Amino acid sequence: xxxxxxxxxxxxxxxxxxxxxxxxxxxxxxxxxxxxxxxxxxxxxxxxxxxxxxxxxxxxxxxxxxxxxxxxxxxxxxxxxxxxxxxxxxxxxxxxxxxxxxxxxxxxxxxxxxxxxxxxxxxxxxxxxxxxxxxxxxxxxxxxxxxxxxxxxxxxxxxxxxxxxxxxxxxxxxxxxxxxxxxxxxxxxxxxxxxxxxxxxxxxxxxxxxxxxxxxxxxxxxxxxxxxxxxxxxxxxxxxxxxxxxxxxxxxxxxxxxxxxxxxxxxxxxxxxxxxxxxxxxxxxxxxxxxxxxxxxxxxxxxxxxxxxxxxxxxxxxxxxxxxxxxxxxxxxxxxxxxxxxxxxxxxxxxxxxxxxxxxxxxxxxxxxxxxxxxxxxxxxxxxxxxxxxxxxxxxx
Amino acid sequence: xxxxxxxxxxxxxxxxxxxxxxxxxxxxxxxxxxxxxxxxxxxxxxxxxxxxxxxxxxxxxxxxxxxxxxxxxxxxxxxxxxxxxxxxxxxxxxxxxxxxxxxxxxxxxxxxxxxxxxxxxxxxxxxxxxxxxxxxxxxxxxxxxxxxxxxxxxxx
Amino acid sequence: xxxxxxxxxxxxxxxxxxxxxxxxxxxxxxxxxxxxxxxxxxxxxxxxxxxxxxxxxxxxxxxxxxxxxxxxxxxxxxxxxxxxxxxxxxxxxxxxxxxxxxxxxxxxxxxxxx
Numbered sequence: 001x002x003x004x005x006x007x008x009x010x011x012x013x014x015x016x017x018x019x020x021x022x023x024x025x026x027x028x029x030x031x032x033x034x035x036x037x038x039x040x041x042x043x044x045x046x047x048x049x050x051x052x053x054x055x056x057x058x059x060x061x062x063x064x065x066x067x068x069x070x071x072x073x074x075x076x077x078x079x080x081x082x083x084x085x086x087x088x089x090x091x092x093x094x095x096x097x098x099x100x101x102x103x104x105x106x107x108x109x110x111x112x113x114x115x116x117x118x119x120x121x122x123x124x125x126x127x128x129x130x131x132x133x134x135x136x137x138x139x140x141x142x143x144x145x146x147x148x149x150x151x152x153x154x155x156x157x158x159x160x161x162x163x164x165x166x167x168x169x170x171x172x173x174x175x176x177x178x179x180x181x182x183x184x185x186x187x188x189x190x191x192x193x194x195x196x197x198x199x200x201x202x203x204x205x206x207x208x209x210x211x212x213x214x215x216x217x218x219x220x221x222x223x224x225x226x227x228x229x230x231x232x233x234x235x236x237x238x239x240x241x242x243x244x245x246x247x248x249x250x251x252x253x254x255x256x257x258x259x260x261x262x263x264x265x266x267x268x269x270x271x272x273x274x275x276x277x278x279x280x281x282x283x284x285x286x287x288x289x290x291x292x293x294x295x296x297x298x299x300x301x302x303x304x305x306x307x308x309x310x311x312x313x314x315x316x317x318x319x320x321x322x323x324x325x326x327x328x329x330x331x332x333x334x335x336x337x338x339x340x341x342x343x344x345x346x347x348x349x350x351x352x353x354x355x356x357x358x359x360x361x362x363x364x365x366x367x368x369x370x371x372x373x374x375x376x377x378x379x380x381x382x383x384x385x386x387x388x389x390x391x392x393x394x395x396x397x
Numbered sequence: 398x399x400x401x402x403x404x405x406x407x408x409x410x411x412x413x414x415x416x417x418x419x420x421x422x423x424x425x426x427x428x429x430x431x432x433x434x435x436x437x438x439x440x441x442x443x444x445x446x447x448x449x450x451x452x453x454x455x456x457x458x459x460x461x462x463x464x465x466x467x468x469x470x471x472x473x474x475x476x477x478x479x480x481x482x483x484x485x486x487x488x489x490x491x492x493x494x495x496x497x498x499x500x501x502x503x504x505x506x507x508x509x510x511x512x513x514x515x516x517x518x519x520x521x522x523x524x525x526x527x528x529x530x531x532x533x534x535x536x537x538x539x540x541x542x543x544x545x546x547x548x549x550x551x552x553x
Numbered sequence: 554x555x556x557x558x559x560x561x562x563x564x565x566x567x568x569x570x571x572x573x574x575x576x577x578x579x580x581x582x583x584x585x586x587x588x589x590x591x592x593x594x595x596x597x598x599x600x601x602x603x604x605x606x607x608x609x610x611x612x613x614x615x616x617x618x619x620x621x622x623x624x625x626x627x628x629x630x631x632x633x634x635x636x637x638x639x640x641x642x643x644x645x646x647x648x649x650x651x652x653x654x655x656x657x658x659x660x661x662x663x664x665x666x667x
Contacts, residue, residue, distance in 0.1 A: 024513065024573075025477070174617055175617055331665070
């Protein structure tokens, strides 16, 4: 079965006699503990009937002047489509966590500004494997053993010691960096631009801060015809402006085919980006009133600038993941949380609507970090799930 | 933390009496570590009063080996996140499960050496591991590719 | 109560990252170099301060932390100290402290409507 834990969406999970096989710690915990810490329907601090909670949500959204529909990275594509329909009906803002996560990197891929490939092709063909500002050990635990450095592949039969070259770029020696031993390089950076600049300088035959490391990587790139760079949050926040990175990927492709795959954590963040992109040409922070996307339409900006008066927050926990000064603003607006669990945001929301856990209690399509689509399994179907909630809200408007 | 044959040899009679079936006490020390021999095989240790202190020391020294798996591989579960590197790099898995663990999937063979269960790696069938048995190779693939150093071998 | 003067308040680089095991815990991973300078032992409660906001976390010495500082797992405590401009990497002050670590409820209280 498929594990809904992260964007790896591993497809080889088995449950035998109550034991979860092959899933990493994060994934196994989802299967083992899905009945724990569940949310209850709440309106203004009191537990109510779930349909009453949904009615209250409809009431709030109907009377809201500037609502935002936010989250959805843990919900299937089919639910994301309903979310977009809802935002359109409300003339609202719609955004997901990718606006402060890896939306930019996914956008590069969807707009074809960088060449991309699939994780299966990486396993079969890739020689140089770069993790730039990402620590898959904690964010995508099985990434390296299932798809990149460690497994054998069609053209990579001799395994990691001879047939792969690992490069880890980070500001500190992460667990992933610890693995850069034989046939590998760990490049510690303080400023990612300096590393990109070093690549250009070395390729022009000039001296550079990282000349040593870069020369080694280029030497290895030349040996193969298939290489891949995985970019994480470290790359995004290290650069802010991704243009130099796009230029670098272009330049590296002159040496040897080098592909890019965003290393995002959330199981279906790419699904949201692709679904919104299909409809609007933008991957996130969109306004159906203005029919465009702007940086100021990101959920964090909408809160910061007091632009919104209500928020429908689905399958995400901003109180946990966003800066304190931003989430303090939630006090000033009406908040509706739709979540299977009693998240931190649910604990302070005006309305809480319990829903189902994707991949355990509700099915649907999710998109892996490399764009491959998978269909989730169901262990125990739940009637009050994201589909039910979203449809009821749409009907109520 | 690792126990070496020298650590064991220190407390053996060092008479090379061959009562255990080995030619030398050093050879017996190696076989103790690899579980091919038991401490009781060295009868002088148990029969002669002068070796009582040595016997006690050896029993204490060898206790962790008993408490660990059959063959001395220890997993610190609190450090393991189930990344699966150990399962995939294992040369035995690569040889015996080329379409399963060898290509990054969970093991498809009935009795792999290691498998991730409930999120942490568990030892399933140590008998296949190359470190143990008559023709032992000092393979360190699983330990060396564990990003959090959760895997260690008691005998170094 | 007498404070040992060998405990220093040190400015450190803080990196925020995902952590499978510790995202709900009040924990900070401190590099051995910094632990030495600031007199921090494994298991100590330490105070991290940034722009007037303070959290108390349990220190764990780790080589995975940045050499000039520490790593806080993604979660409520990291979010409490961060801001939009310096979201996953910022400077803060660290000092050995005493007492209990910050509770989730205490931060949630500040976010609830009265």
